[in-house]
Amino acid sequence: MSDDIQHALSVLKHLVGFATVSDQSNIDLIEFIMAYLDEYQIKYHVFPDSSGTKLGLIAQIGPDVEGGVVLSGHTDVVPVTGQSWSSDPWKLTERDDRYYGRGTCDMKGFLALMLAAVPQLVSASLTRPVQLAFSFDEEVGCLGTAPLLTALETHFPKASMVIVGEPTLMSVVTGHKGGLGLVTRLHGKAAHSSRPDLGASAISHAMPLIQWHSSRQQAACATATPNDFTPSYSTVQVGTIKGGVALNTVPDLCVLESDIRFLPNETAEDWVNEYRGLTRTVEDAMRTEYGDARVELVVTENVPAMHPETSGEAEGLARQITGDNSDNCVSYQTEAGHFQAAGYSTVVCGPGSIERAHKPDEFISSDQLRQGQAFLECLITALC
Ligand SMILES: [Zn+2]
Numbered sequence: 001m002s003d004d005i006q007h008a009l010s011v012l013k014h015l016v017g018f019a020t021v022s023d024q025s026n027i028d029l030i031e032f033i034m035a036y037l038d039e040y041q042i043k044y045h046v047f048p049d050s051s052g053t054k055l056g057l058i059a060q061i062g063p064d065v066e067g068g069v070v071l072s073g074h075t076d077v078v079p080v081t082g083q084s085w086s087s088d089p090w091k092l093t094e095r096d097d098r099y100y101g102r103g104t105c106d107m108k109g110f111l112a113l114m115l116a117a118v119p120q121l122v123s124a125s126l127t128r129p130v131q132l133a134f135s136f137d138e139e140v141g142c143l144g145t146a147p148l149l150t151a152l153e154t155h156f157p158k159a160s161m162v163i164v165g166e167p168t169l170m171s172v173v174t175g176h177k178g179g180l181g182l183v184t185r186l187h188g189k190a191a192h193s194s195r196p197d198l199g200a201s202a203i204s205h206a207m208p209l210i211q212w213h214s215s216r217q218q219a220a221c222a223t224a225t226p227n228d229f230t231p232s233y234s235t236v237q238v239g240t241i242k243g244g245v246a247l248n249t250v251p252d253l254c255v256l257e258s259d260i261r262f263l264p265n266e267t268a269e270d271w272v273n274e275y276r277g278l279t280r281t282v283e284d285a286m287r288t289e290y291g292d293a294r295v296e297l298v299v300t301e302n303v304p305a306m307h308p309e310t311s312g313e314a315e316g317l318a319r320q321i322t323g324d325n326s327d328n329c330v331s332y333q334t335e336a337g338h339f340q341a342a343g344y345s346t347v348v349c350g351p352g353s354i355e356r357a358h359k360p361d362e363f364i365s366s367d368q369l370r371q372g373q374a375f376l377e378c379l380i381t382a383l384c
Pocket residue numbers: 074106107138166
């Protein structure tokens with residue numbers, strides 16, 4: 001087993017240098033990966049997003065048979081806008097055995113380890129293929145997972161399991177909450193504030209919708225039962241409110257953005273249907289004041305929860321390699337929920353700490369890179 005992480009670091013240096021914030025193109029980064037894979041004559045498939053500014057990539061190494069293992073990671077990162085960094089976030093910088101840069105832990109560190117493992121994968125006598133999957137738009141609601149799944153299922157033999165290398169400090173995470181992003185737009189009617197009887201206030205009518213979030217949050221908390229999640233209940237909040245143009249004008253528009261993170265035994269549909277029912281009631285109330293009033297509801301994010309599996313193949317393999325037998329469920333979303341919903345046995349296990357993700361001075365430690373590298377080496381051995 002090698003604890004030399006120089007190769008992984010040289011790849012990571014390139015990956016961090018591409019500023020692949022979710023609203024930017026990632027094509028330079030994918031072209032780098034293509035050139036890298038070409039050196040080893042690896043077969044891969046590239047697919048675009050709907051705008052044509054981003055690419056996803058899937059490579060396969062090993063026999064062209066079903067039952068392989070997908071190693072999955074997203075290529076996009078969150079912005080650095082407004083953050084104070086001690087060094088250039090787009091330049092991998094070492095200080096005290098830590099490697100700083102945007103995406104180092106979430107999750108270009110794992111991507112670098114996947115790519116650095118390619119020479120070993122090529123020379124190993126794999127009995128099952130390893131599929132390396134690189135997605136886009138994970139940080140904006142896991143929007144790139146659906147095209148990735150289509151590409152996987154269209155162009156490659158079906159793998160049996162997926163390891164999503166999000167930062168877990170190499171512990172085996174078997175469950176996470178589902179996530180919903182909702183935008184509610186209330187369209188009322190403007191009037192002078194001295195004549196509210198001539199308008200329909202979008203802000204006033206938003207109140208029962210805002211109140212719903214608070215009361216659902218309190219109810220979820222009050223009825224919580226102990227489980228492996230922190231907190232142990234679903235969470236519901238309005239994150240932003242925008243509305244009104246002046247203090248003396250009845251506001252004709254109010255926009256709410258909501259965030260719901262629900263336990264695996266609940267469904268996105270139930271949450272959306274309950275809330276949608278209330279938006280209809282509010283719309284009816286607004287129309288008694290203004291016939292053309294309306295309330296629009298848009299689901300902007302919908303990430304399925306990841307359920308702990310009963311004797312899951314991915315969990316079994318990851319536990320065998322890491323020796324981690326603790327129960328780990330997390331409250332953030334990953335692409336794992338989508339993979340599991342598509343029929344793959346799935347775990348989340350990767351280097352780095354989620355505590356470092358999305359923050360200024362994001363870093364991954366050399367120890368975590370070593371542990372991640374050792375994990376992939378053991379995985380390769382297990383697949384031979
Ligand atoms: Zn991530």
